[in-house]
Amino acid sequence: MSRDIVARSGTARGEVLLLRRTTDDTAIAGVLELRVNGVFVMDTLNVSSEQVLAHQALAAAAHPRRVLVGGLGLGFTVQALLTDARVERLVVLEIEPDVVRWVQDGLVPETADVLDDPRVEVRVQDVAAYLAQCEPASFDAVLLDVDNGPGQLVYERNAGLYTSGALARGLSRCTSDGALVLWSAEHSPALLKRLHRASTSVRHVPVAVTLQGRETHYHLYVAHPPRR
Ligand SMILES: C[S@@+](CC[C@H](N)C(=O)[O-])C[C@H]1O[C@@H](n2cnc3c(N)ncnc32)[C@H](O)[C@@H]1O
Structure with a gap:
């Protein structure tokens, strides 16, 4: 199997690549991959955990009207959130400007129109x-x-997101019947603690x-804010 470069971005944090797999295996030919500094971040073949992330958040929050997503990536979590009519406003934070542009430009056919939704x-x-x-x-x-979770950071600076202070801050940004949900490639007992x-x-x-x-x-972690 080889990979063609669909798009490349050089940023302050390094190199971000959107790659397309080329192979005779029709099951995986054409699959897109996002890589940062050579590290695999995600592909368009296995997106169930990105979608379950959205479904867990929608189930855990009593009234999921205003939702924040950190990391647009290839747009699958955002797409899953938008299928729920209760979502009125969806703020998406993405650190890489070219990742946003690639999704806006339709380079990821499955999620080509997600950012056109007026709620986003x-x-x-x-x-x-x-x-x-x-x-x-x-x-x-x-x-x-x-990121790939606290145990497999792509950007060292993201370690700060998984500290006790940052987790408390994330929970404080949620309404009292809301939820903070995190994705991780590996189970992290320290994060759970x-x-x-x-x-x-x-819940893990x-x-x-x-x-x-x-x-x-x-692995997903679904947390509810402390009583205020
Ligand atoms: C694994 S992908 C997200 C996948 C997404 N859930 C999906 O469904 O496609 C992680 C994304 O987060 C972005 N990112 C990394 N660090 C960030 C940060 N500190 N703030 C915002 N975005 C960040 C990366 O550029 C990448 O696009």
């Missing part, structure tokens, strides 16, 4: 910086899928995925 406000900004300056209880659900300390209740949700013929899991 997309911002090119670090989600941590945005959360720091927004008011408490601004969102009914906050979803973070900005920090979330337990910062919230009223936390493993999501089964098949990666290159291997059965494994990605």
